[in-house]
Amino acid sequence: MMGQNEYIEKAKSLLKEMSLDEKIGMVHGSELFKTAGVPRLNIPGVSFSDGPCGVRQDFEPDRWCAKGTSQDYVSYLPCNSAIAATWNTKLAEASGSVLGEEARGRGKDMILGPGVNIKRSPLCGRNFEYFSEDPYLTRKLVVPFIKGVQKWDVSACIKHFAANNQETDRLFVDTKVDEETLEEIYYPAFYDAVKAGVYSVMGAYNKLNGEHCCQSETQLTKVLRDKWGFDGVVVSDWGGVHDTKCALESGIDIEMNVTDNFDEYCMANPLKEKIESGEISEDKLDEKVLHILVMMQRLHMLFGEERKSGSYNTISHQKSLLEVAEESIVLLKNENVLPLDIKPKERILLIGENANKMHASGGGSAEIKALYEITPLQGLSMILGGNNTVDYVAGYCSNTSEIQDSSWQATSLVNQENAASNTEDVKNQELMKYRKELHDEAIFKVKNGKYDHVIFIGGLNHDEDQEGYDRKDMSLPYGQKELLVDLLSIRPDMTVVMIGGNPISMDPWIDDTKALLWMFYNGMEGGRALAEVLLGRVNPSGKSPISFYKKLEDCSAHSLGEFGCEGEVNYKEKDEVGYRYLEANKIKPLFSFGYGLSYTDFEISDVRREGENVVSLKVKNTGKMDGKEVVEVYKKHKSNKYIKLCGFDKELISCGETKEVKIQVDATRDEKLYIGTSVDDIVAEI
Numbered sequence: 283m284m285g286q287n288e289y290i291e292k293a294k295s296l297l298k299e300m301s302l303d304e305k306i307g308m309v310h311g312s313e314l315f316k317t318a319g320v321p322r323l324n325i326p327g328v329s330f331s332d333g334p335c336g337v338r339q340d341f342e343p344d345r346w347c348a349k350g351t352s353q354d355y356v357s358y359l360p361c362n363s364a365i366a367a368t369w370n371t372k373l374a375e376a377s378g379s380v381l382g383e384e385a386r387g388r389g390k391d392m393i394l395g396p397g398v399n400i401k402r403s404p405l406c407g408r409n410f411e412y413f414s415e416d417p418y419l420t421r422k423l424v425v426p427f428i429k430g431v432q433k434w435d436v437s438a439c440i441k442h443f444a445a446n447n448q449e450t451d452r453l454f455v456d457t458k459v460d461e462e463t464l465e466e467i468y469y470p471a472f473y474d475a476v477k478a479g480v481y482s483v484m485g486a487y488n489k490l491n492g493e494h495c496c497q498s499e500t501q502l503t504k505v506l507r508d509k510w511g512f513d514g515v516v517v518s519d520w521g522g523v524h525d526t527k528c529a530l531e532s533g534i535d536i537e538m539n540v541t542d543n544f545d546e547y548c549m550a551n552p553l554k555e556k557i558e559s560g561e562i563s564e565d566k567l568d569e570k571v572l573h574i575l576v577m578m579q580r581l582h583m584l585f586g587e588e589r590k591s592g593s594y595n596t597i598s599h600q601k602s603l604l605e606v607a608e609e610s611i612v613l614l615k616n617e618n619v620l621p622l623d624i625k626p627k628e629r630i631l632l633i634g635e636n637a638n639k640m641h642a643s644g645g646g647s648a649e650i651k652a653l654y655e656i657t658p659l660q661g662l663s664m665i666l667g668g669n670n671t672v673d674y675v676a677g678y679c680s681n682t683s684e685i686q687d688s689s690w691q692a693t694s695l696v697n698q699e700n701a702a703s704n705t706e707d708v709k710n711q712e713l714m715k716y717r718k719e720l721h722d723e724a725i726f727k728v729k730n731g732k733y734d735h736v737i738f739i740g741g742l743n744h745d746e747d748q749e750g751y752d753r754k755d756m757s758l759p760y761g762q763k764e765l766l767v768d769l770l771s772i773r774p775d776m777t778v779v780m781i782g783g784n785p786i787s788m789d790p791w792i793d794d795t796k797a798l799l800w801m802f803y804n805g806m807e808g809g810r811a812l813a814e815v816l817l818g819r820v821n822p823s824g825k826s827p828i829s830f831y832k833k834l835e836d837c838s839a840h841s842l843g844e845f846g847c848e849g850e851v852n853y854k855e856k857d858e859v860g861y862r863y864l865e866a867n868k869i870k871p872l873f874s875f876g877y878g879l880s881y882t883d884f885e886i887s888d889v890r891r892e893g894e895n896v897v898s899l900k901v902k903n904t905g906k907m908d909g910k911e912v913v914e915v916y917k918k919h920k921s922n923k924y925i926k927l928c929g930f931d932k933e934l935i936s937c938g939e940t941k942e943v944k945i946q947v948d949a950t951r952d953e954k955l956y957i958g959t960s961v962d963d964i965v966a967e968i
């Protein structure tokens with residue numbers, strides 16, 4: 283293995299042989315997802331692909347037109363929010379490894395993920411692509427995820443740096459955040475990724491404190507490179523660079539865009555002209571090319587080195603993704619309903635569009651051409667077999683077709699109204715009439731169908747959780763609220779499953795619901811995983827990576843700060859993001875950060891602090907089923923208003939077993955530690 287200095291020396295000698303045009307070819311897209319490379323010197327172009335949920339389908343080089351072959355069907359991963367809900371660092375590594383191996387298998391050099399932005403508001407359309415509202419949980423999962431990706435000679439590209447937390451006016455909004463808040467909330471995941479050796483970072487579309495992130499000297503040069511020592515490649519978001527001089531002087535290395543006028547990109551011909559006229563120096567360009575050449579060596583792309591070949595759609599990938607999906611499902615409520623005890627010949631009714639809906643192909647650039655996606659209806663039917671009847675009625679319907687138009691991305695930056703027009707606002711009389719028919723049909727079935735078990739599977743979909751669009755409020759769309767109220771009055775024992783990337787309002791039906799499961803978009807095996815949890819073949823162990831607010835005003839981004847504004851958005855809530863604000867103000871959410879039930883019970887005892895950074899304790903499984911439990915450690919200095927996560931551990935504990943657990947914590951002696959099973963369920967203080 284070559285060392286860093288050797289990489290730089292070799293890169294420098296290659297650089298000496300390159301003409302200005304050849305260098306410029308390396309710093310901007312010459313296709314929608316590729317740079318030019320220098321064939322004369324055996325330097326290939328860099329090949330990119332989205333994204334966080336799997337390797338995206340291939341497009342024509344210069345058109346947002348899918349190539350449309352069968353070559354690019356791939357494994358569809360649980361979204362990053364689902365990975366976060368596992369609270370399992372090994373599964374984060376396994377997910378990254380699937381993504382890296384598939385990216386390499388598809389011949390890609392850089393995978394445009396993971397997205398590590400903080401979920402500041404439950405309305406952000408891209409929250410499903412992000413991990414959590416908490417920087418500590420995000421950091422701890424992102425590092426193994428990147429390692430998993432990069433072991434396949436593929437660069438992870440953490441995005442979007444930085445403070446990219448809303449989609450409204452996403453290209454131009456000026457995000458105003460003070461330095462301390464950036465350090466505490468919005469930087470940590472990026473910082474840890476850099477320290478863990480991520481090869482690439484993507485700049486955000488938005489401005490941060492007045493500068494466009496993709497050409498920001500403050501963010502890319504002073505913070506990322508000078509302060510944190512990042513020596514990898516910074517890629518712009520597609521269309522995020524606006525000015526040649528600023529770009530050249532900032533730490534950005536590669537400019538990508540959504541249009542096909544590749545030679546006119548800021549870092550193409552306009553850059554050449556400025557260098558030739560002497561307005562800007564070629565040295566800056568050389569620095570960028572050096573970064574790219576060093577990354578290529580790290581990926582073994584140069585000098586005929588042996589490179590991992592990867593593969594995709596393997597059985598072992600499918601198994602790993604099933605495991606992630608199983609551990610990500612969060613049991614939010616259970617009054618002796620789950621697991622369902624389904625006997626032969628019993629009849630089951632599934633109600634709700636999400637029982638029968640595939641989500642892989644939506645959401646924006648995170649879309650996936652999935653080899654398959656098991657829906658909940660399939661999952662349950664497949665497991666139960668021929669001795670049971672599994673019926674389905676939609677009960678409600680969304681507005682649009684399932685398939686995202688592949689020209690979406692080309693127009694998304696020009697016409698930001700595009701996405702919004704897909705939404706619930708498109709109410710027309712016919713749709714309302716049809717929804718009423720679906721509602722009545724579901725009620726009729728429940729009343730007359732003699733079902734032993736009724737399960738509602740609804741929530742959101744990628745018309746709501748999508749790039750380029752923020753929701754207007756937390757309401758549950760498509761008439762589901764009214765449907766749930768009516769269904770629960772007939773079948774109070776009905777299990778409710780919500781699928782989505784963001785919390786929704788559960789008023790007023792939550793009080794009448796006895797069993798509630800939450801599932802983020804859960805990849806190709808999601809429906810099977812859900813069926814296993816419903817039937818008790820898998821004991822749920824997911825914990826919420828977000829707060830489920832009772833109402834939007836309980837979220838600090840909305841009550842103290844601003845969200846979804848055009849022009850400028852102020853993060854006045856500072857570091858009181860997510861549960862921190864709830865804690866500081868004693869506001870109870872519907873379900874807390876870190877919360878999630880199991881089919882068994884656990885007891886924590888003998889909690890001790892060993893030195894500054896280790897907590898030891900015992901966890902006993904006191905119930906009747908083997909299960910996994912997450913022990914969460916929070917910390918608080920006496921000057922703080924809230925407790926915050928500083929350590930966690932997930933363990934499999936057989937029933938009756940007691941396990942001794944040691945948890946590494948990120949805390950100092952003068953901070954008190956709080957140990958529990960959610961931010962609101964603290965069982966010990968030390």
Ligand code: BGC
Pocket residue numbers: 332333394441519520647691
């Ligand atoms: C998104 C990025 C994505 C890129 C390439 C942009 O619209 O913001 O996250 O990686 O497109 O598809």
